[in-house]
Amino acid sequence: MTDLVVGLGSSRGVRAAAVWSALRLAVLDLGEVIAFGTIDRRRDEPGLLAVIGEHGAPLHCYPAAELDAVDVPHPSEPVRGYVGTRSVAEAAALLLARDLGGGSLVVPKLRGEHVTVAVAALTPLLISSACTACGGCLRTCPQRALRPAPQRPVVVAAHCTSCGECVEICPTDAITLRDELGYPRAK
Ligand code: SF4
Ligand code: SF4
Known part of the structure; x- marks a missing residue:
């Protein structure tokens, strides 16, 4: 079994059903997910919290500046204009992997309805x-x-x-x- 970490980006008001849908597209076995990550300003987002609470893995939140410093495959200047970082999902997944000892991106940014998901696999x-x-x-x-x-x-x-x-x-x-x-x- 591979331990996975998931980075989540979202708009305000994202629906939990949309988050589940994107998550299921990105991850075959949700039991392999051991942690979620997102940006500080989404730490209270109800749609995200509903999914994370139901799943049970902990949520780690990162400041925009820390996320923006991560080298990601799909940076976006418009996203930086909105939230202060060129990446949320990919950067959060990579920061989580780093914080847990290392890993690499296995699912790059995948877009759902007002949500983005990226997945990193931890080194065993x-x-x-x-x-x-x-x-x-x-x-x-x-x-x-x-x-x-x-x-x-x-x-x-x-x-x-x-x-x-x-x-x-x-x-x-x-x-x-x-x-x-x-x-x-x-x-
Ligand atoms: S020897 Fe070490 S690296 Fe090789 S399979 Fe066993 S645990 Fe993994
Ligand atoms: S056994 Fe492997 S990890 Fe240990 S010192 Fe040698 S190279 Fe390094």
């Missing part, structure tokens, strides 16, 4: 700065899910089965798997 494990790039985990992974990178290996989420073998082999204790809520597991 976290590799800390304790990594010395020894390469042990790359040689150990039975799925070949780890790839070399300049500072520390990166994981290909689609290949990782969260078996934990890399965690066991790492001499510097640099690798942590996520728990079922998407947060680092206690060791």
